[in-house]
Amino acid sequence: MFRFNKKIVRLFTFTTLILGIISLLWLIYDYVLYKQLKPVILSFGELGRLEVLAGFVWLSFLFMFMVHVIAGITVLLHLRYFRKIRPINIVIVILGITSFLAVFSDWAILGDIGKEFEMGWDTSGEWTILYILLGIHAVFLLLMTGMSAGTLRRLKESATEKPRGQKEEMVFTVEQYVGLICGFIGLVWTVFALVLSQRFEVSYYHMLFTSIMIILPYGLVVLYWFFLKINEKIGEWYDEKQSRDVYRAGFITLVITIPVMLVLFLVIHNDALFIRGHYFWFPFLIFTSLSVFSLLTLIYYRGT
Amino acid sequence: MKLGNNIRRLRFDQGDISQEMLANGVGVTRQTIHSIEKGKFVPSALLAFKIALFFKTPVDQVFFFIAE
Incomplete structure (x- = not known):
C-alpha cells in the first residue's frame, strides 16, 4: 500500500x-x-x-x-x-x-x-x-x-x-460523500438546464462541459483511491463488509435506475418538453446513478 | 438462528483493545468490527477464525449461536 x-x-x-x-x-x-x-x-x-x-x-x-x-x-x-x-x-x-x-x-x-x-x-x-x-x-x-x-x-x-x-476506510467514506454531493448537484443542474432549455438555447457542448466539471471532484477522489490501491490485488481493495455494501448498493441502484430510465425513455418519445433537449437523458442517468449508489453505500456502510 | 459474539468483552478483558487495533490486526476496517460486534454483520468463516486467532481463543468462545 x-x-x-x-x-x-x-x-x-x-x-x-x-x-x-x-x-x-x-x-x-x-x-x-x-x-x-x-x-x-x-x-x-x-x-x-x-x-x-x-x-x-x-x-x-x-x-x-x-x-x-x-x-x-x-x-x-x-x-x-x-x-x-x-x-x-x-x-x-x-x-x-x-x-x-x-x-x-x-x-x-x-x-x-x-x-x-x-x-x-x-x-x-x-x-x-x-x-x-x-x-x-x-x-x-x-x-x-x-x-x-x-x-x-x-x-x-x-x-x-x-x-x-490495513484497509482503507477514510477515502472510501469520503468518496461516497463526494459522490453524493456531485450526484445531487448534477441532478439539480440537469433539471434546471432542462427547464432553461425551453426558453434559451442550452448547447450540447455547454451541457457536456458543465457535467464534466460537476463530476470532476468525484473523478479526482476515485483517481486518488485507485492510486492508493494500485499495488494491491483487486480482491483486496475492499474488506468483506465493504464488498457486500458496494454489491448491495450497486444492485439496488440498477433496480432503481432501470424503471427511472424507462419512464424517461417513454417521456422523451412522447413529450414535446424534451424536443429541444434530447441529450439530457445521459447526464440525468449518470447523476441519478451516482447519487443513489453513493447514498446507498453510505447507508449500508454506516448503518449496518 | 442468529450469530452472537463476545468480541466486546474479549477486547476489554485483554487490555482495552480498541476496535481500530483489532481491525488492523485482522485486516478489516473499524466499521466492519463495529458491525460484527453489534450483530449487524455476519463475518466469513475466515474472518471469524482470524478474530479468534487475534484473541488467542477458540472460535466458539468468540462466536456462538442464539436461538430465536
Missing part, C-alpha cells in the same frame, strides 16, 4: 496554508474591484483603467482552480493520516466542492456580464450571484486556511505517526 509520511502531509498542508492566504487576499482584490466595476457597468459608463484591472480577476480564477485542487489533495491526505472524520472535514469537503464548481460559475457569469454590458442589458441579477459566489469562496478558504494552521500545530505536537489500518 502506498504510504504517506509526515513530511508529505506537512508539505501539502503548508502549501495549502500559504495558497489559502494568497487566495483570501486575491478575493479581497476581487471584491474591491467588483465594488468599483458594478456601478460603472450598471450605468453603462466608461470602464477605462478598470478594464485592465479586471484582467487580474480572470487570473485569480485560474489561481483559485489550482488552490482548490491542492486543497482537495490536502484534505484527503489529512483524512488518511489522522484516520478520523470530524464534522469540520465533512463541512470542508461540501464547501470545497461547491466553491470549486463556483469558480466555473464566476467565469461564466463575468463573461455574461461583459456580453450583456456590450448589448446594453441590465446585469444587476448577475452581480448578486457573483457576490454570493464570492462569499462561498471566502467561507471555504477561511475554513481551509484555519484547518491547515491547526493541522500544522497537531503535526508538530504528535511525536509519532498514528498506527495505520
Whole structure:
C-alpha cells in the first residue's frame, strides 16, 4: 500500500496554508474591484483603467482552480493520516466542492456580464450571484486556511505517526460523500438546464462541459483511491463488509435506475418538453446513478 | 438462528483493545468490527477464525449461536 509520511502531509498542508492566504487576499482584490466595476457597468459608463484591472480577476480564477485542487489533495491526505472524520472535514469537503464548481460559475457569469454590458442589458441579477459566489469562496478558504494552521500545530505536537489500518476506510467514506454531493448537484443542474432549455438555447457542448466539471471532484477522489490501491490485488481493495455494501448498493441502484430510465425513455418519445433537449437523458442517468449508489453505500456502510 | 459474539468483552478483558487495533490486526476496517460486534454483520468463516486467532481463543468462545 502506498504510504504517506509526515513530511508529505506537512508539505501539502503548508502549501495549502500559504495558497489559502494568497487566495483570501486575491478575493479581497476581487471584491474591491467588483465594488468599483458594478456601478460603472450598471450605468453603462466608461470602464477605462478598470478594464485592465479586471484582467487580474480572470487570473485569480485560474489561481483559485489550482488552490482548490491542492486543497482537495490536502484534505484527503489529512483524512488518511489522522484516520478520523470530524464534522469540520465533512463541512470542508461540501464547501470545497461547491466553491470549486463556483469558480466555473464566476467565469461564466463575468463573461455574461461583459456580453450583456456590450448589448446594453441590465446585469444587476448577475452581480448578486457573483457576490454570493464570492462569499462561498471566502467561507471555504477561511475554513481551509484555519484547518491547515491547526493541522500544522497537531503535526508538530504528535511525536509519532498514528498506527495505520490495513484497509482503507477514510477515502472510501469520503468518496461516497463526494459522490453524493456531485450526484445531487448534477441532478439539480440537469433539471434546471432542462427547464432553461425551453426558453434559451442550452448547447450540447455547454451541457457536456458543465457535467464534466460537476463530476470532476468525484473523478479526482476515485483517481486518488485507485492510486492508493494500485499495488494491491483487486480482491483486496475492499474488506468483506465493504464488498457486500458496494454489491448491495450497486444492485439496488440498477433496480432503481432501470424503471427511472424507462419512464424517461417513454417521456422523451412522447413529450414535446424534451424536443429541444434530447441529450439530457445521459447526464440525468449518470447523476441519478451516482447519487443513489453513493447514498446507498453510505447507508449500508454506516448503518449496518 | 442468529450469530452472537463476545468480541466486546474479549477486547476489554485483554487490555482495552480498541476496535481500530483489532481491525488492523485482522485486516478489516473499524466499521466492519463495529458491525460484527453489534450483530449487524455476519463475518466469513475466515474472518471469524482470524478474530479468534487475534484473541488467542477458540472460535466458539468468540462466536456462538442464539436461538430465536
